[in-house]
Amino acid sequence: MNMKEIIGLRRRPQMIAAGIYIVALVSVFLPFASVGGTTVTGLSAALSLGGLHLAGLILVALTAVMGIFLLVKPSVKGARLWAAFGALETAAVTIELFATKMLIDPSGLLPGSFLVKNFGIGYWLLLITAFVGLYYAMAATKLSAGYIVLALMTVVWLFPILWIVLTSFRGESGYYVGYFIPKTFTLDNYLNLFKEDGPLPFARWWLNTFFVASISCVLNTLIVLITSFILSRQRFQGRTLLMKAMMVIGMFPGFMSMIAVYNILKGMGISQSLGALILVNVASSAMGYYICKGFMDTVPKAMDEAARIDGATNFTIFYKIMIPMAKPIVIYQLMSAFMGPWGDYIFPSLLLGDKQASYTVAIGLKWLTDQQRIETYYTQFAAGAVLVSVPIVILFSMLQRYYVEGMSGAVKG
Amino acid sequence: MNKRLSVRRTPITIFVDGDIFTKLSYLVWGLSNMVRGQIVKGAMYLALELAYIYYMITNGLTSLANMATLGTHEQGMAFDESLGIYVVQQGDNSMLMLLYGVVAVVITAMAIVVWMTSVYSGEDARQRKLAGRKVYGILDDVTSLFDTHIVRLFLSLPLLGILVFTVTPLIYMILMAFTNYDADHQPPGHLFTWVGLENFRAIMDASGKLGATFLPILGWTLVWAVAACFSCYFGGMFLAILINSKGIKLKKLWRTVFVLAMAVPSFISLLVISTMLGKNGIINVLLQNWGFTTEALPFLTNATWARGTIIIVNLWAGIPATMLMVSGILMNIPPELYESASIDGANPVQQFVKITFPYMLQVTTPYLITNFIGNINNFGVIYFLTGGGPSTLDYYKGAGKTDLLVTWLYKLTNDSNDYNLAATLGILIFIISAVFSMITYAQARISENEEALQ
Numbered sequence: 001m002n003m004k005e006i007i008g009l010r011r012r013p014q015m016i017a018a019g020i021y022i023v024a025l026v027s028v029f030l031p032f033a034s035v036g037g038t039t040v041t042g043l044s045a046a047l048s049l050g051g052l053h054l055a056g057l058i059l060v061a062l063t064a065v066m067g068i069f070l071l072v073k074p075s076v077k078g079a080r081l082w083a084a085f086g087a088l089e090t091a092a093v094t095i096e097l098f099a100t101k102m103l104i105d106p107s108g109l110l111p112g113s114f115l116v117k118n119f120g121i122g123y124w125l126l127l128i129t130a131f132v133g134l135y136y137a138m139a140a141t142k143l144s145a146g147y148i149v150l151a152l153m154t155v156v157w158l159f160p161i162l163w164i165v166l167t168s169f170r171g172e173s174g175y176y177v178g179y180f181i182p183k184t185f186t187l188d189n190y191l192n193l194f195k196e197d198g199p200l201p202f203a204r205w206w207l208n209t210f211f212v213a214s215i216s217c218v219l220n221t222l223i224v225l226i227t228s229f230i231l232s233r234q235r236f237q238g239r240t241l242l243m244k245a246m247m248v249i250g251m252f253p254g255f256m257s258m259i260a261v262y263n264i265l266k267g268m269g270i271s272q273s274l275g276a277l278i279l280v281n282v283a284s285s286a287m288g289y290y291i292c293k294g295f296m297d298t299v300p301k302a303m304d305e306a307a308r309i310d311g312a313t314n315f316t317i318f319y320k321i322m323i324p325m326a327k328p329i330v331i332y333q334l335m336s337a338f339m340g341p342w343g344d345y346i347f348p349s350l351l352l353g354d355k356q357a358s359y360t361v362a363i364g365l366k367w368l369t370d371q372q373r374i375e376t377y378y379t380q381f382a383a384g385a386v387l388v389s390v391p392i393v394i395l396f397s398m399l400q401r402y403y404v405e406g407m408s409g410a411v412k413g
Numbered sequence: 414m415n416k417r418l419s420v421r422r423t424p425i426t427i428f429v430d431g432d433i434f435t436k437l438s439y440l441v442w443g444l445s446n447m448v449r450g451q452i453v454k455g456a457m458y459l460a461l462e463l464a465y466i467y468y469m470i471t472n473g474l475t476s477l478a479n480m481a482t483l484g485t486h487e488q489g490m491a492f493d494e495s496l497g498i499y500v501v502q503q504g505d506n507s508m509l510m511l512l513y514g515v516v517a518v519v520i521t522a523m524a525i526v527v528w529m530t531s532v533y534s535g536e537d538a539r540q541r542k543l544a545g546r547k548v549y550g551i552l553d554d555v556t557s558l559f560d561t562h563i564v565r566l567f568l569s570l571p572l573l574g575i576l577v578f579t580v581t582p583l584i585y586m587i588l589m590a591f592t593n594y595d596a597d598h599q600p601p602g603h604l605f606t607w608v609g610l611e612n613f614r615a616i617m618d619a620s621g622k623l624g625a626t627f628l629p630i631l632g633w634t635l636v637w638a639v640a641a642c643f644s645c646y647f648g649g650m651f652l653a654i655l656i657n658s659k660g661i662k663l664k665k666l667w668r669t670v671f672v673l674a675m676a677v678p679s680f681i682s683l684l685v686i687s688t689m690l691g692k693n694g695i696i697n698v699l700l701q702n703w704g705f706t707t708e709a710l711p712f713l714t715n716a717t718w719a720r721g722t723i724i725i726v727n728l729w730a731g732i733p734a735t736m737l738m739v740s741g742i743l744m745n746i747p748p749e750l751y752e753s754a755s756i757d758g759a760n761p762v763q764q765f766v767k768i769t770f771p772y773m774l775q776v777t778t779p780y781l782i783t784n785f786i787g788n789i790n791n792f793g794v795i796y797f798l799t800g801g802g803p804s805t806l807d808y809y810k811g812a813g814k815t816d817l818l819v820t821w822l823y824k825l826t827n828d829s830n831d832y833n834l835a836a837t838l839g840i841l842i843f844i845i846s847a848v849f850s851m852i853t854y855a856q857a858r859i860s861e862n863e864e865a866l867q
Contacts, residue, residue: 101704115704144660150667153652157674157729163695164685176693178702223574226567236564246575251846252583253790255823256839259832260582263512283578286571313560318567343678346792346823362680366797369684378688385685389677396676397669404741 008076010140017086017136018067024089024129025064028057031120033100035110042122049103056096059089060126063133076141083137090130090148097127167382175378189383200377201357202364202384209360209388212274213341216281220288220337221330227286229318232296233304250287255346262350272355277348281341291406295329296322332406335399339392361388424529427536438535442528445535449542453551458531465524473517480514483507483592484604508600511592515585519576590836596829605833612837623834626809626821633720634817638788640724641731646781648728649735650773654765656736657743668740671733679730683797686726687713690798713799716814723815727794738780739773746772782853786846795820818842 028042040048046057066082101114110118135145163180170177171184193202231243261280262271270276299322307317323330345362352358359367361384367373368381396403428436431445438445443458484505491502541548549557558566590612598605618624656667674682689695690712697709712722750768759767795801801816801824808814810829812821818838825835 098699098703102702113704115707118704142660144658146655146658146661149655150661154667154670157671157733160682160686160689160729161673161677163689175688175691176698177695178698180695180699223571227571230564230567234564242572247850248847249575249579249583251786251850252843253819253822253839255792255819255826256836256842257579257582257586259826259835260512260585261578263508264577264582267512280578283574286575287579314563315559315566318563339678343680345680346796350827362678365681365684369688374688382685385681389681392678393673393676396672400672400737404737 006074006076008142009074009079010142011074013136014070014074014079014140017082017133017140018064018071020129020133020136021060021063021067021086024060024126024133027122027125027129028060030122030125032122033104033110033114033118034120035112035114035118038110039120040109042126045104045109048109049107052092052096052099052103056089056092056126059085059092063089063137079137079141083134083141083143086130086134086137090134093126093130096123164382164385167379168386170379170382173376173379175374189379190387192380193383193387200364200368200380200384201359202361202380202387204357205359205361205364206387208274208358209342209362212277212281212360213338215278216341217334217338219278219282220285220340221333223282223285224289224292224333224337225323225326225330226318227289228292228296229322231289232293232299233301233317233322234314246287246289258347258350265351272352272358274358277341277351277360280347280351281344285337292326292329292333295406296326299325328402328405331399331402335395335403336406338395342388342392422533422536424532427532431536431539435535435539439532442531443535446531446538449535449538450548451534451538451550454534454554458527458534461524461527465520465527468520469517472513473520476510476513476517479505479510480517482510483606484510484600487604488602504601505604506600507592507598507605508594511588512585515581515588519581519584523576586832586836586839588836589832590840592833594833595831599830608833612833613841616834616837616841622809625807626812627838629808630812630816630818630821633815634789634819637720637724637791637817638785641727641788641791641794642781642785644724644728645731645735646777646784648732650739650769652732652736653739653743654769657740668736671736675730675733675737679793680797682730683726683793686729687798690722690726714803716803716805719799719803719815723794723798726798727791739777742773742776743769779853782849786849789817789842789845790819791817792819792823796823818845 028046030041031039032042032045033040042053042057046053063082063085066078066085070078070082097116097119100119101116104110104114131148134148138145138147166180166182168189169185169187170182170189171186172182193200231239265271265276265280268276270279303321303325304317307321312320341360343362344360345366348360349363349366352360352363365381365384365388368377368384374381428439434448435445441459442462443455445455446452446458447455484507486502486504488504489502490499492498493500538548554562591607591609592605593608593611594605597603615621615623616627619628652671655661656664661667691697692709692711692714696712700706700710701708711718713719746769751764754764754768795815795817799813799815801811801813801820803815804811804813808816810831811824816824819842822835822838822842825831825838
């Protein structure tokens with residue numbers, strides 16, 4: 001065997017991978033599945049089912065042969081190709097885990113219905129060798145095995161998102177469907193939401209939410225900024241006491257006083273209105289000064305002092321020096337102050353009660369997933385969910401950097 | 414700051430040292446200001462005093478008195494002598510009496526603050542006059558709001574908001590924990606009254622139904638908070654390290670995939686996932702089509718399953734959030750540490766245990782504890798996924814097996830109208846959060862840090 005060094009290729013993992021792929025090839029001759037006494041090997045399953053299983057078999061054979069070939073004639077290019085086939089093999093074998101039932105049941109290969117627990121030693125060995133083999137094949141070509149984990153995690157993380165996006169374009173209505181990909185695609189779910197005489201005043205809900213969220217966001221940010229500026233820059237009697245008091249008050253669960261707030265708003269005669277919602281969102285925003293103040297604390301005091309010598313008032317220092325310096329935190333604050341009311345459900349639902357015209361999207365969408373409505377409105381709910389998420393996702397991806405900076409400010413405290 | 418002004422003055426020393434006008438201004442607010450030439454300012458103090466007195470005479474005093482009894486006349490039929498028949502008598506409304514009482518207390522507290530300000534302000538004017546310096550007019554005062562007195566300009570509105578919409582409701586609800594305002598004592602039909610610590614006793618009493626509900630829910634709340642906090646923390650750290658590791662290309666793309674999950678508003682993702690996990694939801698359908706199971710799995714309907722499901726679903730949004738936060742910190746770890754470690758032959762696991770993790774833990778402990786408290790109060794996950802269910806007859810009224818203290822609190826106010834119990838529960842949650850916060854702040858020692866940073 002040729003063991004000379006080749007740049008870009010690690011020989012030890014390469015040998016292990018080749019060994020594992022040979023084991024994989026052997027496992028093709030072991031029991032693949034068995035139901036009611038009938039057992040099929042991987043080979044016979046692949047030959048009679050064709051398609052996915054045949055592709056899997058070919059890849060298994062290919063990687064085993066290539067493994068031996070590369071041991072004899074090692075090359076970086078060949079090893080890369082080998083790892084790519086290994087990845088395909090892993091994908092095929094993994095999909096077999098989910099698809100075998102649907103393929104094997106109609107084929108009549110096995111008497112009776114197939115379940116995952118009917119897989120034999122051969123299949124499980126294939127699955128394990130596929131992943132372990134891929135790991136070593138990638139290690140041989142100095143590719144990080146992290147990609148395998150990331151790929152698997154991506155599938156899990158995107159699954160719900162994909163599902164709701166597909167559902168929003170689904171032509172067949174209904175909550176219960178036995179398949180993942182819609183049979184017909186349509187835009188009706190979106191159009192119905194905005195139809196003038198449609199059953200759902202979704203456009204209204206969306207505008208309500210946008211109105212409440214944008215006004216709350218601006219006012220909230222303003223209040224947080226001035227509060228943080230004072231707490232960061234001014235030294236006055238009772239300052240620490242005030243900060244401690246806000247911290248202690250903040251530890252009471254907000255739900256506790258919701259009913260009382262509701263009664264106060266009722267006393268003011270403005271319950272069931274969007275104005276009341278904004279008022280409540282904004283009124284206590286100073287309590288969230290903490291992150292912003294932490295950031296302002298890191299802005300050097302020398303800047304204030306320099307401005308002061310030039311005759312600047314505190315007010316000028318605030319808007320000419322502090323605001324520009326604190327730009328990341330201003331954006332962070334604007335973002336989180338917008339996202340809060342955008343997705344808030346409990347207080348609006350308590351406040352607005354049955355006044356549907358004032359609903360925000362959160363209440364509206366929750367209302368659609370109610371037991372009696374979910375069957376009729378599920379696809380429209382999906383369309384609504386997409387429409388509600390898109391602005392936030394765009395906002396978030398654009399301003400991600402500031403969000404991270406703001407959050408790490410929170411950690412530095 | 415002027416040296417002389419920093420000599421500590423109290424309302425008592427001002428009273429003793431002051432002249433007759435100063436002394437009188439304790440009764441007639443702003444008099445001292447007016448005498449020294451601050452007419453407008455003094456008049457404003459006086460106006461506020463008159464407004465307060467007017468409020469107290471017309472409303473405040475009765476409200477305070479009513480708060481002591483919370484009402485004596487129950488709504489019911491009373492004999493009207495002049496008509497000679499029984500008529501419906503409007504009873505007292507304990508709930509409003511308590512609320513108005515709290516408002517009267519808050520207004521009185523504010524009045525005391527204004528009173529004390531007027532005393533100090535009058536004394537200031539007197540001192541200035543004595544020293545022969547300029548006494549500020551109203552225009553000077555307004556200008557000073559943008560400079561020396563910017564604290565007043567900037568803080569008054571935010572603090573007023575907190576006072577009206579946070580502090581007042583909070584006092585009201587705290588007081589409610591000491592009443593019997595439950596489903597059987599609903600105003601205006603019925604009165605409720607003070608009961609002392611009875612609610613706390615009932616909730617803590619393990620032999621009663623309430624205690625039999627409280628203790629398991631408290632247990633599950635703590636288990637949940639610990640599990641959610643640490644699973645997301647380690648998961649997020651793992652993901653961040655993975656994406657940041659040398660061999661991974663297209664870092665930004667990978668990060669975006671997970672950020673996508675975080676950017677979707679949580680009520681949407683939770684509602685969607687909850688519909689996916691239902692008996693006829695897509696997950697159960699697919700699991701059956703794929704042959705993993707022959708019947709629907711009780712993801713959200715069996716207590717143990719539901720608890721596990723909640724913790725796992727929480728990872729979906731929690732891991733990306735931690736990942737984002739941790740990424741920044743990871744880059745702050747000096748790379749020399751890793752270089753020298755790998756020269757010494759440390760493998761990735763050892764590097765994590767000896768370098769990354771200790772550094773992380775030190776920097777993120779405050780975050781971890783805030784996160785823990787946040788999870789104790791994590792309403793959304795439970796509400797949108799299971800709504801607290803599956804419900805059980807072992808628990809008090811509609812409380813369910815996955816209810817956290819905070820969702821139970823919500824049910825008590827919204828579904829069963831046991832406001833007294835909800836308030837009691839709120840106080841208990843506060844105590845739990847306070848204990849954990851105290852640990853954080855003992856650790857972080859913010860007050861020392863903030864000066865050091867500037």
